[in-house]
Amino acid sequence: MCGIIGIASNKPVSINIINSLKKLEYRGYDSAGLATLTENKINEKKCSGRVDDLEKILFKTPSNGNLGIGHVRWATHGVPNLVNAHPHSSEQVSVVHNGIIENSDEIKKDLESNGLKFKSQTDTEVITILITEALKENKPLESVFKTLQKLKGSFALGIIFKNFSNIIIGARRGSPLAVGYAKEENYIGSDSYALKSMTNKISYLDDGELCVLTKDQVSFYDQGLKKINKKIYTMSDNDAVVDKGEYKHFMLKEIYEQPTTVKNAINEYIDSLKKDINIYNFPIEPNQINKIVLIGCGTAYNSCLTAKYWFEELTSIEIDVDIASEFRYRKLKFNTKNLYVFVSQSGETADTAAALDLCKKNNVKSCSIVNVVESTIARNSDWVLPIHAGTEIGVASTKAFLGQLTVLYILCLKIANLRKDISQNIYEKSIKNLKNLPEAIKKSIDTETKVQLMAKEFIEANGSMFLGRGFSFPIALEGALKLKELSYLHAEGYPAGEMKHGPLALIEEGLPVIVLAPKDKYFEKTLSNMQEVIARGGKILFITDNKKESLNENIRFGLRVPHLDNFLSPILLTIPLQMLAYHVALLKNCDVDKPRNLAKSVTVE
Numbered sequence: 321m322c323g324i325i326g327i328a329s330n331k332p333v334s335i336n337i338i339n340s341l342k343k344l345e346y347r348g349y350d351s352a353g354l355a356t357l358t359e360n361k362i363n364e365k366k367c368s369g370r371v372d373d374l375e376k377i378l379f380k381t382p383s384n385g386n387l388g389i390g391h392v393r394w395a396t397h398g399v400p401n402l403v404n405a406h407p408h409s410s411e412q413v414s415v416v417h418n419g420i421i422e423n424s425d426e427i428k429k430d431l432e433s434n435g436l437k438f439k440s441q442t443d444t445e446v447i448t449i450l451i452t453e454a455l456k457e458n459k460p461l462e463s464v465f466k467t468l469q470k471l472k473g474s475f476a477l478g479i480i481f482k483n484f485s486n487i488i489i490g491a492r493r494g495s496p497l498a499v500g501y502a503k504e505e506n507y508i509g510s511d512s513y514a515l516k517s518m519t520n521k522i523s524y525l526d527d528g529e530l531c532v533l534t535k536d537q538v539s540f541y542d543q544g545l546k547k548i549n550k551k552i553y554t555m556s557d558n559d560a561v562v563d564k565g566e567y568k569h570f571m572l573k574e575i576y577e578q579p580t581t582v583k584n585a586i587n588e589y590i591d592s593l594k595k596d597i598n599i600y601n602f603p604i605e606p607n608q609i610n611k612i613v614l615i616g617c618g619t620a621y622n623s624c625l626t627a628k629y630w631f632e633e634l635t636s637i638e639i640d641v642d643i644a645s646e647f648r649y650r651k652l653k654f655n656t657k658n659l660y661v662f663v664s665q666s667g668e669t670a671d672t673a674a675a676l677d678l679c680k681k682n683n684v685k686s687c688s689i690v691n692v693v694e695s696t697i698a699r700n701s702d703w704v705l706p707i708h709a710g711t712e713i714g715v716a717s718t719k720a721f722l723g724q725l726t727v728l729y730i731l732c733l734k735i736a737n738l739r740k741d742i743s744q745n746i747y748e749k750s751i752k753n754l755k756n757l758p759e760a761i762k763k764s765i766d767t768e769t770k771v772q773l774m775a776k777e778f779i780e781a782n783g784s785m786f787l788g789r790g791f792s793f794p795i796a797l798e799g800a801l802k803l804k805e806l807s808y809l810h811a812e813g814y815p816a817g818e819m820k821h822g823p824l825a826l827i828e829e830g831l832p833v834i835v836l837a838p839k840d841k842y843f844e845k846t847l848s849n850m851q852e853v854i855a856r857g858g859k860i861l862f863i864t865d866n867k868k869e870s871l872n873e874n875i876r877f878g879l880r881v882p883h884l885d886n887f888l889s890p891i892l893l894t895i896p897l898q899m900l901a902y903h904v905a906l907l908k909n910c911d912v913d914k915p916r917n918l919a920k921s922v923t924v925e
């Protein structure tokens with residue numbers, strides 16, 4: 321997803337812009353660029369490749385200037401190429417943009433009919449032209465303000481002006497924008513992470529707000545252009561150091577970090593002495609909760625789906641699960657006794673943030689389960705439960721998924737206990753099992769050598785299928801999602817019992833079918849469904865936690881993960897699937913940490 325940066329300083333900024341753009345690379349992008357100001361001239365440099373390529377260009381032809389903006393672009397309007405890369409500059413103004421201008425075609429036609437010319441296919445260039453036109457009669461802030469009033473859609477913007485060489489203007493509607501402060505230097509950035517190496521003092525623009533930065537001060541304005549003050553947050557620096565260490569990829573490192581991720585969540589929420597869970601300040605008294613609605617996208621949605629099975633088994637509360645991009649447009653019956661739970665690693669996902677906004681507008685209570693505590697979703701919700709997974713860089717979410725599952729399960733146990741839906745004995749036993757989870761995860765990771773062998777079964781495959789029932793069904797979905805996003809191999813996740821209602825038609829000789837069969841109440845049924853697949857030539861790759869199950873000759877490959885209790889089996893089954901996706905991607909020479917077409921933080925709709 322696009323990322324923006326802006327720096328106003330008392331010293332040259334291009335190197336720090338490049339360094340900050342490198343921090344934004346995790347979002348996924350296809351081109352990069354920057355613009356600095358020198359002696360009232362806009363110096364624009366861009367390239368259609370990586371930030372490293374931009375750095376090489378700068379090395380050959382340096383850009384001076386104590387003020388500048390930078391951008392990594394993830395194409396929405398117009399192919400990824402040099403012309404469409406940001407910034408988009410006229411002689412007067414240079415603009416970087418994250419988001420989508422929905423009425424850009426309309427505006428473009430109008431401007432073209434007045435004789436104005438466009439260089440790119442982007443929606444962003446209309447902003448450049450509109451501001452340039454407005455500057456003929458207005459000062460910079462008024463010009464930007466007037467332009468914003470004509471735009472529909474979402475944006476975070478960074479703008480510099482040839483004739484006003486000491487200011488950067490930032491604006492936000494929909495897409496996030498952070499502001500950072502340091503001595504004789506101020507910043508804007510798509511997220512706090514991009515600014516982290518320069519400052520830990522951060523403010524966030526809310527929707528409709530603008531800011532004007534000089535090296536010495538930052539002024540904020542609301543949507544009516546009235547001057548306002550913003551709160552300054554001091555960021556924690558616990559995840560300031562982010563590198564691959566001894567690992568070949570961030571994803572592998574993050575898979576191996578999972579025992580610690582889960583331990584962090586357990587340490588945060590479990591009181592071992594009292595055998596209790598430290599979760600307080602519920603926005604709705606648990607006994608009064610009518611329904612819990614769990615909302616997320618992609619992997620976060622899969623963790624919501626897993627939690628639905630936990631809540632249904634352990635509590636008396638009705639549960640709904642929704643994909644945020646659907647939720648935000650549905651005609652819903654909001655109820656003030658419902659708790660709306662938003663799950664997001666980044667806390668910046670546009671669809672999830674919009675679904676949360678909808679809840680706010682309807683005056684219902686929200687909880688967010690996020691990794692980034694400074695994020696938009698965390699700041700906008702009534703109640704925040706951080707997962708404490710540390711920075712996740714790999715585009716394919718791994719440790720954040722396990723962190724989300726752990727916190728959702730802990731929340732479920734606490735609510736079940738407070739509502740007296742489960743006995744004290746089961747509550748304490750479940751807490752005890754949870755404490756053994758990090759060790760069991762380590763053992764699950766130890767299956768890697770076997771998983772590597774399993775991965776070879778996918779080299780020639782044209783597709784694959786992941787099957788599970790009950791708690792294992794969402795994990796089948798997550799396994800399929802991981803495999804397709806990393807290896808670009810078609811993968812379907814299905815409830816095993818659903819196969820005969822259609823998907824069995826896809827089974828052909830040698831199709832890899834991963835069967836998740838923990839020893840739970842569905843075990844025998846899953847085995848029967850597996851037989852239906854075997855009978856049609858499917859190649860079975862079987863994953864279980866059942867010690868007693870001996871693998872028969874119809875199973876091509878079998879793998880055993882540790883068992884703690886049935887509720888924790890989805891967590892332990894996830895790990896071989898993450899590693900499977902990783903190793904298949906390696907065998908297919910795919911870019912594991914930055915899969916094609918994907919972004920880490922999806923800040924556009």
Ligand code: AGP
Pocket residue numbers: 617618619620663664665666667668669672715716717718805918919920921922
């Ligand atoms: C996960 O591997 C994905 N890349 C993606 O589905 C992700 O989970 C989704 O975009 C939601 O992101 P969030 O958790 O940051 O909201």
